[in-house]
Amino acid sequence: xxxxxxxxxxxxxxxxxxxxxxxxxxxxxxxxxxxxxxxxxxxxxxxxxxxxxxxxxxxxxxxxxxxxxxxxxxxxxxxxxxxxxxxxxxxxxxxxxxxxxxxxxxxxxxxxxxxxxxxxxxxxxxxxxxxxxxxxxxxxxxxxxxxxxxxxxxxxxxxxxxxxxxxxxxxxxxxxxxxxxxxxxxxxxxxxxxxxxxxxxxxxxxxxxxxxxxxxxxxxxxxxxxxxxxxxxxxxxxxxxxxxxxxxxxxxxxxxxxxxxxxxxxxxxxxxxxxxxxxxxxxxxxxxxxxxxxxxxxxxxxxx
Amino acid sequence: xxxxxxxxxxxxxxxxxxxxxxxxxxxxxxxxxxxxxxxxxxxxxxxxxxxxxxxxxxxxxxxxxxxxxxxxxxxxxxxxxxxxxxxxxxxxxxxxxxxxxxxxxxxxxxxxxxxxxxxxxxxxxxxxxxxxxxxxxxxxxxxxxxxxxxxxxxxxxxxxxxxxxxxxxxxxxxxxxxxxxxxxxxxxxxxxxxxxxxxxxxxxxxxxxxxxxxxxxxxxxxxxxxxxxxxxxxxxxxxxxxxxxxxxxxxxxxxxxxxxxxxxxxxxxxxx
Numbered sequence: 001x002x003x004x005x006x007x008x009x010x011x012x013x014x015x016x017x018x019x020x021x022x023x024x025x026x027x028x029x030x031x032x033x034x035x036x037x038x039x040x041x042x043x044x045x046x047x048x049x050x051x052x053x054x055x056x057x058x059x060x061x062x063x064x065x066x067x068x069x070x071x072x073x074x075x076x077x078x079x080x081x082x083x084x085x086x087x088x089x090x091x092x093x094x095x096x097x098x099x100x101x102x103x104x105x106x107x108x109x110x111x112x113x114x115x116x117x118x119x120x121x122x123x124x125x126x127x128x129x130x131x132x133x134x135x136x137x138x139x140x141x142x143x144x145x146x147x148x149x150x151x152x153x154x155x156x157x158x159x160x161x162x163x164x165x166x167x168x169x170x171x172x173x174x175x176x177x178x179x180x181x182x183x184x185x186x187x188x189x190x191x192x193x194x195x196x197x198x199x200x201x202x203x204x205x206x207x208x209x210x211x212x213x214x215x216x217x218x219x220x221x222x223x224x225x226x227x228x229x230x231x232x233x234x235x236x237x238x239x240x241x242x243x244x245x246x247x248x249x250x251x252x253x254x255x256x257x258x259x260x261x262x263x264x265x266x267x268x269x270x271x272x273x274x275x276x277x278x279x280x281x282x283x284x285x286x287x288x289x290x291x292x293x294x295x296x297x298x299x300x301x302x303x304x
Numbered sequence: 305x306x307x308x309x310x311x312x313x314x315x316x317x318x319x320x321x322x323x324x325x326x327x328x329x330x331x332x333x334x335x336x337x338x339x340x341x342x343x344x345x346x347x348x349x350x351x352x353x354x355x356x357x358x359x360x361x362x363x364x365x366x367x368x369x370x371x372x373x374x375x376x377x378x379x380x381x382x383x384x385x386x387x388x389x390x391x392x393x394x395x396x397x398x399x400x401x402x403x404x405x406x407x408x409x410x411x412x413x414x415x416x417x418x419x420x421x422x423x424x425x426x427x428x429x430x431x432x433x434x435x436x437x438x439x440x441x442x443x444x445x446x447x448x449x450x451x452x453x454x455x456x457x458x459x460x461x462x463x464x465x466x467x468x469x470x471x472x473x474x475x476x477x478x479x480x481x482x483x484x485x486x487x488x489x490x491x492x493x494x495x496x497x498x499x500x501x502x503x504x505x506x507x508x509x510x511x512x513x514x515x516x517x518x519x520x521x522x523x524x525x526x527x528x529x530x531x532x533x534x535x536x537x538x539x540x541x542x543x544x545x546x547x548x549x550x551x552x553x554x555x556x557x558x559x560x561x562x563x564x565x566x567x568x569x570x571x572x573x574x575x576x
Contacts, residue, residue, distance in 0.1 A: 051576075058405070059406070080406065080408070080409055092401075096329075097327050101322070105322045105326065106319070106406075109315055110315065
């Protein structure tokens, strides 16, 4: 495996149709994906994730802009499968061909040694099913076979479109550990998903798109948006507490279980109560969940 | 730099061969073809021998063997066409163009590799079909004490030209497959054209001299010109003939033109 490669998207745009009826599936998308970590490529269904990845892999021609691996487009790579391994959403297998034969075809096309077929089948835990026709495979087995195809050339970059879709809990745990291990080896890993919760435990970085445009780029922690945090507070003398909060200029709403103070910090709310001589029965910071932030970013469609 | 494309093409041809041999399609088609050709060649020999010369078309002893043996390609050619078209359209149908283009992003090279691999396979179908027609035909002729002419070099030259025709038909199938990526549409067109439309066109074109000039460029006529004998030469005596090598070139032209058009319409399109 060669050293890690940076994936670079530069003003990438894909327009379907022409004239007034044209739709920008992806518009002016620019970001980079660094080696040695797992980057989650997130967005609701129809946000343009698959189109973006297919442009990166030379399957769809961009209307404008470029997507490269360290400056080289996929079509110009001297040894594509040994540089980039990919598994795309629409798993494409001939149902009448066995898994081992499927891998053999593409190993031959890329000029890879035949032994790689057995190696990758073992890596994804399909060594016992290699001689079975793919038509009889479960969705989970197809996902694993897709991953095996991606690993054929022992590539330094992995591009995986919705690899967790359709996996059972055991399969999800397996793929998380597996991706971790691949990233630890210094590979560049880009994983798309429409659910943050699916990849939350695996990714280091997130790139979020909606309607084909970039809306957030940063570490996973950056999604935890501190500016919208709330404090939940309560006192035996609820009226006194509310008077103190009003005097301090807070906006709040009173619920049965306590008072939710908007845009507040637990320490400051505690001090306000202390200064007013109000005894508190509870005080805690409520952080907006990652998923909530994600949904807030991508808008209504994210709720699907 | 100069060696790279050649090596890549070699890899692609290798992979295309493996694609054909790793599904059941090729031997199922081959099996049906062998049985069909054997039944027609053997059966017709028997019928002609039993009814004698009193009814039906007059066939001399010299005509009989080449006519019967040429059934290998004159009725068998639909099988290599189907093989070429089905293998090609299945790439669209099962979305295997995605892994194919990922393994080798130079799409033109893959199409060339596919044409090469399937032309060779078409040749193999030709060998099997001719073995079937000659085997069944000569066997039945021996039963009726007719001369099977198996020592006649002209018979083996005909068999060789038939194998070439079958090889070219398979590449025509590939061209058709890229031109019409819908598998169902491709099958319907192959069957309707070869079994119905073309026979009628060939018959109708033979009615006037002008249309006959055009009719000789129909793929089936070109194929018969290449092989040199078929039952059409009995039913349409005024056939204007191309030379055998001209027939081969016409078939090759169909394959190349269809593949070329298909490359620019379906093959280069976005794979989604």
